[in-house]
Amino acid sequence: MDFLPFFGRRDVRRWRDLHVAMARAVLQQAAADLVEAFDADLSQADWQDGLIEQTRFVATRIAPVVRQVAEPLARRVIEEADRALQPIAYHHLQWQPLPIDASLMRDMMEELGDWAAAGGTALTGLVRGAATTLPIAGGLGKVAASGDWMRLRAEARLRAKVQAYIQATVVQGPNGRPALLEHVIGLLRDAARHARPL
DSSP states (O other): OOOHHHHHHHHHHHHHHHHHHHHHHHHHHHHHHHHHHHHHHHTTOOIIIIIISHHHHIIIIIHHHHHHHHHHHHHHHHHHHHHHHTTTEEOOOOOOOOOOOTTHHHHHHHHHHHHHHTTTTTOOGGGTTHHHHOOOOTTHHHHHHTTOHHHHHHHHHHHHHHHHHHIIIIIOOSTTOOOHHHHHHHHHHHHHHHOEEO
């Protein structure tokens, strides 16, 4: 009986599990870091850009930064996984960027708008309750004290949308559209299926 294929497949499965865990750690941390980095800036959003035209604000100010930060990390995870795979299997794993879906932002913002309008009750994971439980930063305490509840509510909805957008883009996508993490995990699992142990 030839035990080499059995042990080789075990090594490939171990490789897959290790790099899936690494992808989760890296990209979930990236999402959390992005939420924290944007949080302070959101209190500075003016009515026109951030509080009235929220979809445009997320599309022009948030989305490009999220992609610039998260995509290189996802690519790096794949490159590291490929280097680790070479000594144990015949297979070349290559980064394949997710295409930019022109309608994704519109569809996502419609869905996230419904979530935020519902007070965050539909949000999960990173963004559960964000519309009602986020700490108020910057000078917003003064605004709340003066009774400007409309701005307070609008900013809370904007924070909920930004957090939900980051989560949906980096960690778990909506409506069957994979987020970066899901895409990376798919590439790793596909490579593990097709790799031939040395």
